Amino acid sequence: MQQISPFHIAIPVHNLKECRKFYGQILNCMEGRSSELWVDFNLFGHQLVIHYKPKSASEELHHNPVDGHDVPVPHYGVVLPWEEFENFADNLKQKKVQFIIEPYIRFKGQPGEQATMFFLDPAGNALEFKAFKNMDQLFAK
Numbered sequence: 001m002q003q004i005s006p007f008h009i010a011i012p013v014h015n016l017k018e019c020r021k022f023y024g025q026i027l028n029c030m031e032g033r034s035s036e037l038w039v040d041f042n043l044f045g046h047q048l049v050i051h052y053k054p055k056s057a058s059e060e061l062h063h064n065p066v067d068g069h070d071v072p073v074p075h076y077g078v079v080l081p082w083e084e085f086e087n088f089a090d091n092l093k094q095k096k097v098q099f100i101i102e103p104y105i106r107f108k109g110q111p112g113e114q115a116t117m118f119f120l121d122p123a124g125n126a127l128e129f130k131a132f133k134n135m136d137q138l139f140a141k
Helices: 016-026 082-094
Strands: 008-013 030-034 038-043 046-052 062-066 069-073 099-106 114-120 126-131
Touching: 008 016, 016 030, 016 038, 016 046, 069 099, 069 114, 069 126, 082 099, 082 114, 082 126
Parallel strands: 008 046
Antiparallel strands: 030 038, 038 046, 062 069, 099 114, 114 126
């Protein structure tokens, strides 16, 4: 697989201090630039920016059924190497992260077989991290 350029994503958070701690101490993301209203993080080589936004009563996640689970929409995350996914999942379990969907193997024995897990940040943003034993399966039909 060719080298991929880092993506940039900016997400809203209603508690900058709590989310800064979550991304820095729970997910072990290195912090970059910041201001009173936003913080940059290195999320596995990608630029994640948390931006303060007051909480709105109308914000709730939608869910779609995928492989027998209710997958939250929207969500974001990173495709990790298999061993790194396993270590990351173990680290999150040790830190008592509450999963929406516990780490498991999705589409077992089918094209696109993958390890996946979902959880929320303190602002309610849904994250999915996944891995493929064979990265050629990333876009398999």
